[in-house]
Amino acid sequence: MGKVIAVILEAGPINVYALVDSVKDLHLGGVVTFTGEVRAVTGDVDTSKLIYEAHPSMAGAQMRKIAYEAAEMWDANVAIAHRIGELAPGETAVVCVAACAHRAQAFECCRHLIDRIKEDVPIWKKEFGASGDAWIAGDERKA
Numbered sequence: 001m002g003k004v005i006a007v008i009l010e011a012g013p014i015n016v017y018a019l020v021d022s023v024k025d026l027h028l029g030g031v032v033t034f035t036g037e038v039r040a041v042t043g044d045v046d047t048s049k050l051i052y053e054a055h056p057s058m059a060g061a062q063m064r065k066i067a068y069e070a071a072e073m074w075d076a077n078v079a080i081a082h083r084i085g086e087l088a089p090g091e092t093a094v095v096c097v098a099a100c101a102h103r104a105q106a107f108e109c110c111r112h113l114i115d116r117i118k119e120d121v122p123i124w125k126k127e128f129g130a131s132g133d134a135w136i137a138g139d140e141r142k143a
Helices: 016-023 056-074 103-120
Strands: 003-010 030-037 049-054 077-083 085-087 092-100 123-129 132-137 140-142
Touching (some): 003 056, 016 077, 049 056, 077 103
Parallel strands (some): 003 077
Antiparallel strands (some): 030 092, 049 085, 077 092, 132 140
């Protein structure tokens, strides 16, 4: 059975290398990392900054649930981290790491982690730019 190595929700920068190191295991040959960074442009809208907000206990609990389910499904070591607070373009907002016996499993597990975080974790994003600000849900802009 896989194990969850880290679930992090915090305002400080994410140490991607530490997360990758935390999942390594001599029995797991496939390690896949997804790193989501703040874009300077979304569609045709310039972005000067994002603010991520969350209800920490609810978001943390949902992230842990997702991590444990994925670890069980793929017999994986997993680590996930999401920033909250103000982020500028180029900063890392979210990281998912999966270590599995084989690469195909690791890719599937990592994709599952980020998809479930985007769908199920109560983290809200407000986008700021020259045209004003807007709350964003998923891939859709909402005023």
